[in-house]
Amino acid sequence: MISGLSTRLLNICISSFCKARNLEKAEALIMDGIRLGYLPDIVTYNTLIAAYCRFLGVDAAYSVLDKMKEAGIHPDVITYNTLITCATKKKLISRTLDLFHEMLESEIVPDAWSYNSMIHCYFKAGRSDDAYQIIQEMFSRNIAPTLATYNTIINGLCKAGDIGDALRLFRKLDVLCCPPELITYNILIDGLCKCGKVPEARRVLKELGILGYTPNAITYTTVITGCFRSGQANLGVELFSEMKHKGYNIDAFAYCTMISAFSKLGMTEEAYAYTDQMLGCGAPIDIVSYNTMMNSYCKAGDLVSAFRLLNEIEDGGQKSDEYTHTILIDGLCKIGDVDAARRHFRYMETRGLGSSIVARNCLIHGLFKAGQVDLAIKLFSEMKVKDSYTYTSVLHGLCKAKRFNVAVRLLSACLKDGVKVLRSARRAVLAGFRKESRKLKSTICLAKGLHT
Missing domain, CATH: 1.10.287 (Helix Hairpins)
Known part of the structure; x- marks a missing residue:
């Protein structure tokens, strides 16, 4: 008789291989386990399905169901929840609906997670009426909507621009026995800011403090971003100062929000000032933060500082990415140094990052602008993958060259x-x-x- 410990050990090993993206070894281990008498269970296959969803997509994950049936193991609600979530994230609306109906036909009872995923799916498809019907179905099955359910609805309404309905539902949460938490406030504040209702977002932020909640850095950063988008830069700076005064741990993301906002407004001195603050405060800086700072330098035409940051990234042991080098190529093209841009593009290729379509588009645009039409056409003809921007840029360039x-x-x-x-x-x-x-x-x- 095989002990339960053997199957648990098998599942731990499968999980380790899946986390390392070594799915072939995970599958081979299942086969070896069966051959040795260590039989997989539902947890084994659910772990494998989750990994396939994360790395290969819903079709590859769905193929695991056949292997489960061969092993005499029936999918459960977690199996279908994983597949449904994956399909929803990939915006495969019809596939999500098919999976949900297949789950019902298999007499697997959906749980709150299943319904939350469906609500999210319907909002993504622009079918808010169907999303509300899901709530009614939950009640009919005696499944009480959770705060996560209402958060999903509020988020969907905000993204659909129905901010009034989102606010009304938000105000009813206490009556519905689901008092809002900080994440609920953050969702609503984000929705209000994106709809241009910054004053209302600030009122909700103040309400947080009155009710005894403690806003976090995400809350403040969301409102600050909204202020800059609505042209209220002074208010954004004021909120950032308030955030520092209240002793919040200001991370690289908050500083990058300020740097990016001032860069977009063309206020390079202010962007530089926040860059210096960020570098001086000892906050851990990731590659996204470096890219934001580099982008602000390039927009100001300060390529010396931008390349100094690149050296700092590489000397510090971090890996630059496609976006890092694309920013530099675009910056070089904008100051008219297309020869340096071409050299850096070749350097990018030697680093194994030469497939970036955005970098190629920037270089083509720069070559046309510099009058090097034949080189631009040559680079265009060598591109295996082109997008709408590529063709538009080339057509404009050809027209300028008559x-x-x-x-x-x-x-x-x-x-x-x-x-x-x-x-x-x-x-x-x-x-x-x-x-x-x-x-x-x-x-x-x-x-x-x-x-x-």
Whole structure:
């Protein structure tokens, strides 16, 4: 008789392989376990399904169900919850609905997590009425909605722009025996800020303190971001100072919010000041924070400081990413140093990061702007993957170089293949081509007149 300890040990090993993304070894271990008499259970396969969802997608994860059936193990509510959550995150709405109905047909009773996922799915699909019906179905099955359920609804309403309904539901939470927690307040404040209702967001922030809740750094940072988006930079600075005065642990994310906001407003001196504060406060700085600072330097045209940051990243043992080098390439192109941008792009390729479509787009745009049209076209032709911005940038560049015949052929290919191109690019190509055609006709008529 096989002891339960053996299966638990098998599950621990499977989980370790899955965390290390070594799914082949995890599957092989299950087979070895079966061969040795250590039989897998539902936990074994649910662990494998969760890993497949995280790293390979819902289709690969769903294929594990066949292996479960072969082993005589029936999926449970956790199995389907994992698959449904994965499908919802990937915005596979119809697949999410199919999985939910399949779960019901298999007589597996959904739990609150299942319904929360479905509510989230319906809001993503823009079907808020169906999301509300899920609540009714929960009551009919004697499953009480949790605070997570109401948080999901409030979040969905905010993202749909129904901020009034979100506020009304928020005010009813105490009556519904689900008093709001800090995460609820953060969701609502974020929704209010994104809808441009910064004064209301500030009122909710003050209400937090009155009710005895302690706002965290995320709460303040959300309102600060909203202030900058609505053009209230002074208010954003005031809130940041209040945050520091109250003794909150200001992390790199909060500083990056200030740096990014001032950079977008073109207030480079202020951005530099917060960069210095961030570097001087001893807050742990990750690559996202470095990229934000680097972006502010590049927008100010200070490439020396930007490359100094790159050296600091690499000397500190951190790994730069595609975005790091793309920022630098774009910055070099904007100051007109396309030769340095090309050299850095080649350096990026040697680091194994040369597949970045954004970096290539920036370089193509810079080459056209510098008048190096042939090099831009060569880089464009070498690209295996192109997006809408690539084609739009190339069409505008060809028009500026007055290569309208090439531009017309490329535009025709885009329209034929269903590639989306901005209207401005289409208009530029067609207007330029007509103008050149009229010039050509005038030249022909003049030539004919001279020869008569």
